[in-house]
Amino acid sequence: MRILPSGTRALLLEFDSLEEVLRHYAALRDSDLSVLDVVPAGRTILVIGDRDTDLNSLAGQLRTIEPGEHRGPVGAPVEVPVRYDGADLAETADLLGCSAQELVRRHLEEQWTVAFCGFAPGFGYLAGSTFDWDTPRRESPRTRVPAGSLALAGEFTGVYPRESPGGWQLIGHALVDVFDLDREPAALLAPGTAVRFVESS
């Protein structure tokens, strides 16, 4: 773990792999650090203090926190009902060197964990642990991806919380809102959450 500077209020922790990020994030979540926010990402975790935080002593505390034993999804997986009817399903299967049915099977069987969020409120980047996911992005991003689109890119799958531009491969759509301000909590897919996709007919 490397600690990089990020101004007068925050420290950026850098790791060699997403796996390490997940383990450290689980440990940070369980710790009693007094900070404003902890923001995991692909290779980093940003720890944001407030006006009273002394960054030197925070760095000292962070160095003493041991990573968790495992990536630590909490509780029973959240089940997300989906239909595999995305515009890029066949092409994505080709890119991954399998049939569309095989892609769907793997996606349903995979034990996904929300690694981090970003891009838009409630947009979770879900990492698998069983299959090797490495999906090239679309060569030219769409200007409009419909809300609820189930998509793949790189090592991740995700569901677009709302209509937006996007370069991910669309393989289907979710039948539940992943971000709903009228629900508590609004974001269904918080970091650390275990997720299973369930095919809905």
Add this chain to the structure above:
Amino acid sequence: MTTLTVAQAGALSTIQDFGRPGQAALGIGRSGACDRGAHRLANALVGNHPMLATIEVTLGGLALQTDEDVVVATTGARCPGTPHLAPFHLPAGETLRLGLPPAGLRTYLAVRGGVDVEPVLGSRASDILSGLGPRPLQAGDVLPVGTTPRPEPGVDVAPVPEPTGERLLVHVTPGPRRDWFDDAAWGQLTSQVYEVDSQSNRIGVRLSGEPLPRLREGELVSEGMVRGAIQLPPSGLPVLFLADHPVTGGYPVIAYVDDLDVDRCAQLRPGQEVRFTTTAVR
């Protein structure tokens, strides 16, 4: 219930508070007032708790009326046409008009009791990047005013420095990706005079000047940032992030402006000059 009715919204007037801290892990940015100090002061002048919402007015142009007598105060960029940095009574039916400030960009209008619109995820702030919170004000909007049990402060005027149109000198420290740039590029960042671009907004201040060369090609895996981050996209022209910055970004952050100095940067106007320095300012 007391209300304010917007007669003219100006170029961009939004409701702001201290935003939604603590939810960045869900992809929810903090947002809130761009000039937090001015927002806090506006609330203090009318006896509000600092967490109550004010109106952030960009380059003046806001006009509004009240249906009952209220106490209001403005801070930040000084707009002609109203008292500034001092609480005053706005009588029912009278129109408050904020003119174009000669210097500075953002004016904060506090009303005693706060602008009491419905909070979204714990905050009344408009986030123009994510769309969370109330949309920017429009003519005809009717805003509820809350109440406060706190006493009216006995302050006549708050003697604080005001934004000027002069070149702004801002202290920076190396950011997490300083090593994506060589010493010459760092020297260029911390010596050249940049000009604030007209594309600047609540997300960030875009700067024009001599582009900085990068040592490395390729993309960074997106990583978290806070306000004050100076990011360098492939254009080599820095973007200094303000309140509505994205939660994570994929371009290298070469430097950070000290958190408290971000308030002053939030008052930079298009065309104004700014220079970054590693030497302590003040």
